[in-house]
Amino acid sequence: MSFDQLLAFSIGLAGCFLALLVVWRRQVGAHARTRDALTDARRHAGLSQAMLANPGLALIAADNDGVIRLFNTAAEKLLGHRASDVVHLVNTSTFYAPEEIRAELESLRRDTHEPFVGPPEVALLRLAPGGLPCEREWTLLRRDGSRLPAHIMLSALRDPSGQLDGFVLAARDITSQRAATQAALARKTQLEEFFRHAPAAIALLDRDLRYLALSQRWITDYGLRETGLIGRPHLDIFPATPRHWRDTYRRCLAGSVEKGEDATVVLADGSEETVRWECRPWREPDGSIGGIAIFSEVLTEQRRAEKKLLESEARLRAAQALAHVGSWELDLIKKTLTWSAETYRLHDLPPGIPITLEQALSFYPPEHRRLIDAALQHATAHGNPWDLEVQIETASGRPLWARSIGHPELRDGQPVRIAGTFQDISERKANEAALTRAKDEALGAARAKAEFLANMSHEIRTPLNAVIGMSGLLLGTPLDPEQREYVGTVRTASDNLLSLITDILDFSKIESGKLDLEQQPFSLHECIESALDLIAPRAVEKNLELACWIDRSIPAILLGDVTRIRQIVVNLLTNAVKFTSAGEVFISATTLAKPGEQPRLRVTVRDTGIGIPADRLDRLFQSFSQVDSSTTRVYGGTGLGLAISRRIVELMHGTIWVESEAGRGSRFHFEIPLPPVDRTDEPVPAGLSRVYDKRLLVVDDHPTSREILKLHLESWGGHVVTVPSALAALALLRSGEEFDAVIADHLMPGMDGIEFTRQLRTTAAGTELPAVLLTALGRKAAAAADGLFASVIAKPVKSSQLLYAVVRALDPNLEIRPAVPAPTTPRTLANARVLVVEDNPVNQRVARALLERMGLTPDIAANGREALESLLRQPYDFVFMDLHMPEMNGLDATREIRRLVAAEQQPVIIALTASTTTRDREACLAAGMDDFLPKPVRSDDLHGRLLLWQEKRTLRSLV
DSSP: OOHHHHHHHHHHHHHHHHHHHHHHHHTTSSTTTTHHHHHHHHHOOOHHHHHOOOTOOOEEOTTTTTTTEEOHHHHHHHOOOOHHHHHTTTTTGGOHHHHHHHHHHHHHHHHOOOOOOOOOOHHHHSSSSSGOOOOEEEEOOOOOOOEEEEEEEEEEEEEEEEEEEEEEEEEEEEEHHHHHHHHHHHHHHHHHHHHHOOEEEEEEEEEEEEEEOOOOOHHHTTOSSSSSSSBBHHHHSSEEEEHHHHHHHHHHHOOOEEEEEEEEOOOOOOOOEEEEEEEEEEEOOOSSSEEEEEEEEOOHHHHHHHHHHHHHHHHHHHHHHTTTEEEEEEEEETEEEEEEEEHHHTTTTTOOOOOHHHHHHHHSSSHHHHHHHHHHHHHHHHHHOEEEEEEEEESSSOOEEEEEEEEEEEEEEEEEEEEEEEEEEEHHHHHHHHHHHHHHHHHHHHHHHHHHHHHHHHHHHHHHHHHHHHHHHHTTSOOOOOHHHHHHHHHHHHHHHHHHHHHHHHHHHTTOOOOOOOOOOOOHHHHHHHHHHHHHHHHHTOOOOOOOOEEETTTEEEEHHHHHHHHHHHHHHHHHHHHHHSEEEEEEEEEOTTTTTTOOEEEEEEEEEEOOOOGGGTTTTTTTSSSSSHHHHOOOOOOOHHHHHHHHHHHHHHHEEEEOOOTTTTEEEEEOOOOOOOOOEEEEEETTHHTTTEEEEEEOOHHHHHHHHHHHHHTOOOOEEEESHHHHHHHHHHTTTSSSSSEEEOSSSOOOOOHHHHHHSSTTTTTSSSSSEOOOTTOOOHHHHHOOOOOESSSOOOOOHHHHHHHHHTTTTTOOOOOEEEOOOOOOGTTTOOOEOOOOOHHHHHHHHHHHHHOOOOOOESHHHHHHHHHHHSSOOOEEESSOOOSSHHHHHHHHHHHHHHHHGOEEEEEEESSSSSHHHHHHHHHSSSSEEEEEEOHHHHHHHHHHHHHHHHHHHHH
């Protein structure tokens, strides 16, 4: 019988004794059975006295109200109370941890759905099945306030009728027992964790080969699920286990230790692994074999890697022989030199002969020996690699040119080994010598040809100038129609011939290296607009739409050769107009800036012409070459224009290229460096403030033209609405929309700009609405004579002309004066450094335009990663951060800025985004942003927010 069972039996006997004692008191003087009861009571009383005197068992008896009636010496020692202080005075609940009793009673209420009133012991005994004692582990409170864990045995005291008349509580201190249990549990947990995370695949099986424990490596190496493995037979998990493994397990269960290398294991999914393994028995405490432990290591990938290495070495040897490249290795510690078989062959030596460093160096003639000696000294002293072309004389006396490469290997900063290659380049050197001779001869011939062409072009140009001049004079004299036709033909032919001669002269200058580029200040606007003026008549003849956009980020004044840049632009525009029969020709210019690099100017000419097949794009920039012979016959030309443009761009350290598809038009681009210029003196166009905040209506059937007009007008602060037809514009005005001015195209389908303006005057909203007409070159005078318009300007629209026309329409009495300096930026923002982080090019232009109007010159980053790099490179005062960008979004970029940028250089980060929900705002602030501005952004809001945060920064610096 266990100690707990013995304790329960003893408490039960004490309960019987107390019950009999109560009966005896009630029946004193009854009949003879009283004497028998007295005899039994005395016998039980002796037993009870022995239990009460037991120093290791605390006994407490109480009535149904929990009031203590008995408190033995062991209880006094256990709880620190004297019996005289608690008997008839204290309730047993005094000794319990309140939270445990509450939890106990709450559990009873949930189980029985009945409330309990009174001592918890009584509630437990009433629910005990068959009136048996109850066992619990409760925390007891000592007199000094300390707590101790105790094992509690509750036994009922019943009256003669069997009713509960109290209870007896026996308590035993289990502090040491619990500590021992917890320590054992901790050790068990440690062993389980150690076993589970052992850096090897281990499985522990019983005699029936059922899993007792598994390491995590066993599960992962063999592709098993982590749950449901313990207790399952090993052979059920691996049903395809061959017979020889089963024999191995039997031998291990008989006491044998088995091991093997490169064995094949078939997994549950049918795949195979190559393993190294060991299987050994494990024993019970009595020495009997309890099962087996299996240790394994998967070698599949290692064996595959070894096989690949052997195959790679074989391929390397074959490749070395094929490419005449040998390898070598010099051990600086052991002073040994190792050559590959191909290195021996290149030196005309049989493989395997021991070779020393001095012997290897003896193959070099003196002048090349000095090069190798110097390279070796630098490599051994400083760890410097080398790559040299040297000459040797092989063992058979054969001269050989070789490329020698050496790479030192460092250990603790000191070279310990040099590995390298030795390649036979004799054939290449011979070819280079032949090519050098051929190149020199070709250059001489090219120079002679170029000089001849230059001289001939010059000689032809002199009389040609006279022909052109005289034919021009002749056209100014009275001529009859036939004579005028003849002279016009001569003049056209002369102009074409002059253009051809000019191209040839330029080409000859480039070929002879005599084309010098100027570096003078110039205006890109004037350069491109003058090129458009040259092309416009031909575009009008073909009814093509000419459009131009020059980004505001481009400084007003650049440094470069304006003549050559205009020549490139004219060549590209001429080709675009020539090969486009319907649609548009569009030219744009913008700046590109990458961190740490000089800004570049990109010019793009886009057309809707015949396009170019992909397999013929490589012919475009070659001299005297076009796409095919039919192109020359149909469109004319020499094929020199693009070749000259390419050479000029290359002289400017730029690039030129084309993107095209047959039948879908072409896009020609060129990029050149953009030298930095001082923009502080750039003038502000006169009347610019008159356009600010005005509502403007643009009516144009051509989408590109509408977009360009909108960009111009919005960059000046206007609020622009665009429509594709006159009918749509009239419907908009009749619906109640109000505008300050309207800009209408002349030639539109359905209803042209003149008729639209006439009908506009018949509407209530359009009676006094000023109108600007955009018309083709040559039709300007006829349109202006109608008197309907405040201004009439010719396409392609020039920025300055458009601004003047709109300002005049808005305020006819305004006297346009010369441009004045830009308004002074408020002092608090004068030196502010601003970074705009935005991936959308149009949004970049809008933000730049708004900030530049305030006198600030922002930097642009296309994504969060570029922004972070910019901030780590230089400090900024303000960062306007978009949220959704490629590579790194605005939230991640803000977190990285707050983490990586020094505290004293932290910028004010303001979200500038179209995401306007409360969640987006909270996410921005949580990421570390200071403020939030939704798109579209008004200039006043942007300016006010900059001033506010600049003031806060100033105040912080003063604190």
